[in-house]
Amino acid sequence: MKTDEITVNGVRIGGAEPKEDEDAQLIDLPSGARAEVRKGHGRDLMRAQRAAAGGDASAVIFALIAELTRVDGRKIVYEDVLEMDLADVMALQAEVIGENFDRPPQRASQASFNPDSQSRS
Template identity: 85%
Template sequence: MKADETIVNGVRIGGAETKVGEDIRTIELPSGARAEVRKGYGRDLMRAQRAAANGDASAVVFALIAEVTRVDGHKIVYEDVLEMDLADVMALQAEVIDENFDRPPQRASQASSNPDSQSEH
């Protein structure tokens, strides 16, 4: 085990988690810190759900941010996200959700977009 690796409840935390060629985006946070956000996987969500044992959806998102983000070259944990400036947390949340929870664009229903389909009174 490398010096910067830790195993908690059978889950590796820290260490070299990124794969060669893995999709990583770098953003500058409002505080000026540099964050690297990598593509998330099911295992990341599972770890985040374990970290947020109470099942609170907000806690899971914060834990997921911690799973897929490095700040200024350092791995962060859930508690680090709790202590960050709100603007940084919001920027990371948007980045993680945009990357990992892409949804197809919503189509306007034909009834609402077609003026001929509206009833006349």
């Protein structure tokens, strides 16, 4: 195995850094840092769930932020997200959830029962 193929928790530890993701969103965080949030895949969610071993939904979101985000050009880890300013975390959370968890359109609700619409005898 080449050193540029070795990763730990999805983070490349040897060789050149991968090129920027063309589909990534660039956002300016409230702290002034610049974040790049790439589109997520199933493997990213799997890694995030493993990192948040307790299964807490909030922890999974934080771990997913770490999987998908680079801040000022460097990869971050779960613990980095825990130490970020709240405003930055909220901005990243909105970006990750908005991009990766688009909800399908709501179905039109069934017509509700209206007793006045019934014919009277």
